[in-house]
Amino acid sequence: MPDVMSTLPGLVARVTRHPADEITADSRFSGLGRWGSLVAVRLLANIEQTYGVRLDLRDYLKIGTxxxxxxxxxxxxxxxxxxxG
Structure with missing residues (x-):
């Protein structure tokens, strides 16, 4: 199983254009700038491509960091x- 926190900041940086080295586990999405539903959808698509995990947008919107x-x-x-079983 991959270490998600080692790769997720890069995915977040790609869609927000925020420096990856400044994105930590405590980074709030609301503080990353350029954040909106289109960016969220792009991130979810990147997550699905990278990890093979499909997250529901409604569930994702409840996540803060x-x-x-x-x-x-x-x-x-x-x-x-x-x-x-």
Whole structure:
């Protein structure tokens, strides 16, 4: 399972044009500038392409920080890796 926090800041930086080295787990999306629904949709598409995880936009909008988003992605990855039944 990938270490999401090692790669997620780069994805966030790509869509927000905010320096990746300034994006931490505590970074709030509202403070990254250029944030809106179109940027969010682009980020979700990049997340799906990178991690194979599809997040619902409504659920995503409840997430406040990059670390919370990393945790959500990790939960989806762990659930997929756990054998059913």
């Amino acid at each position: 990059v670390g919370e988003l990393a945790d959500e992605i990790s939960r989806h990855l762990a659930a997929r890796a756990t054998p059913a």
